[in-house]
Every structure is written in structure tokens, then in C-alpha cells.
């Protein structure tokens with residue numbers, strides 16, 4: 197009999213993070229996955245991070261998770277999205293070398309103490325007294341554990357579609373997971389079917405790069421991990437091209453041959469990640485769409501054309517791709533496809549991601565109706581930590597909307613459920629000024645240290661950083677200066693007579709920074725990263741109170757009635773999707789409106805402001 201504390205099924209992004217987290221917590225852990233050599237495979241785009249998603253990666257890293265460090269070592273182009281906007285909405289993103297990413301993830305897991313990796317298919321769950329007590333493998337072997345984490349991704353009853361062709365598959369080149377899917381459907385209420393898609397892969401040697409706009413990475417790359425300093429892989433440029441009227445015409449003419457529009461797919465796709473068919477139909481007024489040509493690796497000629505995922509037949513893919521500038525003679529290495537799979541309603545889960553009906557079983561990743569590597573990894577981390585706690589009879593670890601995007605996602609999933617693949621956006625967080633990528637360690641590493649999932653080197657690095665931040669802040673409070681005194685140092689403020697210390701002055705932004713550095717020389721002895729962090733903390737400190745007040749107001753106004761004839765079309769700041777849902781569901785008050793899937797705090801504030809104006 198093989199006994200573990202925790203068994204994780206699936207070595208995708210959720211499973212890798214879950215297994216590593218459980219093992220870091222001291223649980224004897226097994227990771228059972230169909231093909232161990234596929235651990236760390238990126239099923240779709242070779243990129244990590246972005247808006248909202250980059251925040252999740254930083255939070256995973258703050259809890260000593262793997263994704264940030266692995267992405268840093270595999271990153272071949274780093275860009276900080278929204279660089280010109282405030283730090284709260286900036287998103288670190290890296291394009292990764294697929295092979296390096298996979299190797300780095302496998303290496304990270306291979307050196308993890310307490311973790312055994314088993315290549316096998318799980319076909320059933322072991323149940324004892326209404327609890328999950330282990331798994332049964334295809335060869336009949338039983339493995340036992342106090343907690344099991346299931347992260348089967350797109351594999352449960354996976355069906356791949358290319359035009360009218362359909363075949364079973366977990367993703368291209370992988371078999372689906374059918375017996376386990378059947379067993380789960382017997383045990384639990386099904387959530388339904390979702391779908392996602394991927395573009396054709398192109399041969400970079402057949403692209404005319406001279407005709408394309410070039411996109412370089414940032415000169416001063418911002419990495420994911422608080423423990424990383426510099427990229428290690430060679431950095432490369434991407435290309436940018438556009439679809440055109442001819443491309444759209446070919447897609448339009450062949451819409452009925454697409455799996456999606458020809459009625460071959462019942463699953464709902466991600467609206468935020470539309471296929472080229474969706475773009476042509478939904479944004480018919482647009483005559484061009486941007487396509488990023490992203491190399492999949494340093495020693496790989498495969499190019500990922502970001503922006504044209506599709507389920508059209510191969511001949512149509514060849515035709516429309518070749519209408520695009522630079523791609524006139526392109527060779528398709530692998531056609532794009534759509535995939536449909538089973539997911540389970542996340543409202544059946546506790547905040548710890550344990551399945552209410554089956555104690556001892558946790559779900560994480562795509563199986564919960566989310567999409568994306570980062571969303572999957574963050575859930576894997578939570579499920580892995582909590583599975584280890586359950587195995588030791590310890591309380592669950594909670595994350596809240598106030599402390600993390602992880603908390604926002606868990607709350608959204610278990611309270612609102614999903615009707616389409618869920619992905620993270622900064623607009624989902626009501627406390628987003630506090631939940632910045634730059635301060636993820638300050639928010640979460642203390643929790644990680646307290647529960648025991650943070651390794652020694654990171655604990656030390658974090659403690660040293662926090663000591664420096666505290667001292668640097670203290671160095672800013674040695675004196676307070678009046679606007680008149682500041683004027684003589686070139687800083688012009690309103691003559692309100694208020695004396696301010698260095699921290700308060702830093703909240704005024706960049707122009708105060710130079711004056712502060714010369715007025716508080718002890719502050720300028722700290723490293724650039726510490727001074728930048730203190731400046732960012734100062735900048736946001738002033739807004740936090742207002743954000744707190746806004747959130748409190750929304751909470752207090754939850755019972756505010758929304759009249760049946762309320763005209764949502766008058767709210768120009770409200771997205772088309774939300775308007776449609778609100779008109780259809782006609783919530784009677786703000787509390788009900790807040791439960792609508794995809795509802796954001798900003799949208800609720802907008803509705804409230806309008807209701808007040810109308811009074």
C-alpha cells in the first residue's frame with residue numbers, strides 16, 4: 197500500500213504549483229500525471245503574466261511558489277505592461293522559451309524534498325466513509341492520502357475541433373482523461389462544457405520579417421520573482437503585423453465551416469480572448485486586428501501568432517493567414533484548433549478549494565472554469581497549501597479580497613461561479629490600489645512564513661528588505677519642512693503652512709523625489725530598489741483611505757433599490773457585456789447586481805452614482 201499525505205493529479209500549471217506547495221509545507225506528496233516529461237508544458241501561448249495575471253504571478257512568488265522563478269529563467273522578452281500608468285495597474289509580462297520553461301519547471305520539482313513524481317493515469321477516486329482517501333491508477337494500483345488535489349486542466353472529456361473534424365484529446369498530442377471524467381460526473385453535479393482555442397503555429401523561416409514592425413522588450417526588464425535580478429536567457433524581439441479586409445472576408449465566407457459557428461461546439465469560450473471568427477463577427481466595424489508574432493524559443497523556428505486563434509478548417513487557415521502582411525508565403529507547422537472540456541461549478545467549493553460534497557478532494561485550475569496558466573497556478577498553490585493543512589489536521593489558510601488577487605479570484609469563483617472561462621483583470625479588485633504587483637511580498641510573504649511554506653533564503657531576503665524599508669522610512673521622518681523652506685529647495689507647493697516629512701513629500705510624486713533625496717541624505721544611502729519601493733508606498737498611502745471609504749460605501753449601499761426601468765445604456769462607462777447581463781437579469785438592488793458574474797467594483801460605483809443623481 198502506498199501512503200502519502202497529499203496526492204496531486206495532473207502536472208500542468210495548477211498541479212506543479214500544488215505539488216510543490218504541499219511538499220514545502222512538509223507533506224509527503226505524490227504528483228501523478230499522465231506524462232511526466234510534459235510537466236510545465238504551455239498548452240497555448242508561450243507567455244506568462246500581463247495585466248492582472250502578472251499580479252497573480254507575483255503573489256505566487258511571494259508565497260515561494262515556482263511560476264515567477266521559472267518564468268524568469270525562461271523569459272526571452274520582458275515587458276512591463278501599462279508602464280506609463282500607475283504601479284497599481286502595471287502588469288509584468290514575459291515571453292518564454294517553451295523548452296526552457298518546461299525544463300526549469302521539471303528541474304524545480306525534481307529538487308523539491310518530499311515530492312514523488314509518478315507517470316500514470318488516474319481513473320478513479322478511493323472513497324472511504326464519504327471522504328476521498330486516495331486514487332486508483334489505470335494499472336489497478338491504489339495510492340492513499342488524506343487529501344487529493346485534482347488539476348486535470350482541459351483533459352476531462354477533452355474534444356479537439358478543427359473545422360468539422362473532431363477527435364478526443366486533452367490538447368494536441370495528448371490523450372484525454374475519460375474514465376475519471378465519467379466517475380466525477382457520477383459523484384458531483386456537473387458544471388458543463390467550456391471551450392478555448394489556439395492559433396496555427398507558423399514556420400518563422402517562411403515569414404518576411406523585413407515587412408514587419410519590430411517589438412523589443414524593455415531595456416530595464418522587470419522580472420517576476422522577488423528573488424531574481426536579471427534575465428538569464430538571451431533576449432529577442434517580436435514582430436507585429438495586422439489582419440486586413442481580405443483576411444476578414446475569407447473568415448466571413450467560411451464562418452459556417454468553423455467548429456464554433458458551424459454548431460459543432462456546445463462549450464462556451466472566453467470572451468476576453470476572442471478567436472479570429474469572433475473578432476470578425478463581434479467587431480465587424482474594425483478593418484484590422486493586431487497580430488503579435490512571438491518566437492516560441494531561442495533554438496526553435498516556431499512562431500506563435502498571438503491574436504488569431506481559430507477553429508476553422510486547415511485550408512481556410514492557410515488562406516486567411518497568407519493574406520496578412522509578412523505571412524504571404526508562410527508555412528503552417530500545426531493548425532489552430534479549439535478544445536472543449538468538462539468543468540465543475542466552483543460554487544460547490546469552499547474558499548480553500550475543497551469540494552463541499554467530497555471532503556478531502558480539492559479542485560484547482562481549468563477544471564474550476566478558469567482559463568490561463570497564472571489563474572491555474574494560483575489556485576494550485578492555494579489547494580496544495582490547504583491539502584497539506586488538512587492532512588495535518590490544521591485550519592485552512594484563507595485569502596481575502598483585501599489581501600490579494602488570489603483572494604479576489606477565490607471569492608469570485610466560489611460566490612459567483614462562472615458562465616464563461618474566468619480570467620483575472622485588475623478591474624475585478626476593489627482594493628487594487630493596495631494590491632499592487634510591487635508589494636505582493638509585503639502583503640503575503642509574512643503569511644507564507646507563518647504557515648511554513650517559505651524557504652530559508654527567501655525568509656532572510658524578505659526580512660532584510662523589510663528592515664531596509666523601515667529604516668529608509670524612518671530616515672524620512674527626521675524633520676518636517678514648511679512650504680516656504682521647500683521653496684528654497686526648488687519645490688513649489690501651495691502655501692498652506694503645513695509642515696511635511698519626507699514620506700509625505702514623496703506622496704507628491706516624481707518632482708518631489710529629487711528634493712527629498714537631497715533634503716534627507718540618509719534616505720539616499722539606501723539602494724535604488726528600496727527607495728523606489730518607499731516612494732511607491734508613499735504615493736499610494738494617500739489613496740488607500742479613499743479606497744477604503746469607497747468600499748465601505750458600496751457595502752453600506754448594498755440594499756439600494758435599482759428601479760426596473762433603470763436605463764443601463766445611459767452609463768457610458770459600463771462594458772457592453774455587463775450592460776447585457778444587467779438588462780437580462782434585472783437585479784432588484786446593488787447586492788444582487790454585485791453577484792452577477794464579471795461585475796466589478798468600478799461598475800457598481802458607477803450604477804450607485806447614477807442612482808443617486810436620479811434621486
Ligand code: FAD
Pocket residue numbers: 205206207208209210211228229230231234235238239240241316317318319347348349350351352366367368372373376392393394469533534535560561562563566567568569572573
Ligand atoms: P493543464 O495545464 O491542462 O494540465 C493538466 C494536467 O493534468 C496535464 O499534465 C495532464 O497530463 C494531467 N492529467 C489530466 N487528467 C489526468 C489523469 N486522469 N491522470 C493523470 N494526469 C492527468 N489560456 C489562456 O489564458 N489563454 C488562451 O488563449 C488559452 N488557450 C488555450 C488553448 C488550448 C488549445 C488549450 C489546450 C489551452 C488554452 N489555454 C489558454 C489554457 C491554459 O493552457 C490553461 O489555462 C492552463 O494550462 C490550465 O492549467 P491546468 O494546470 O489547470 O491544466
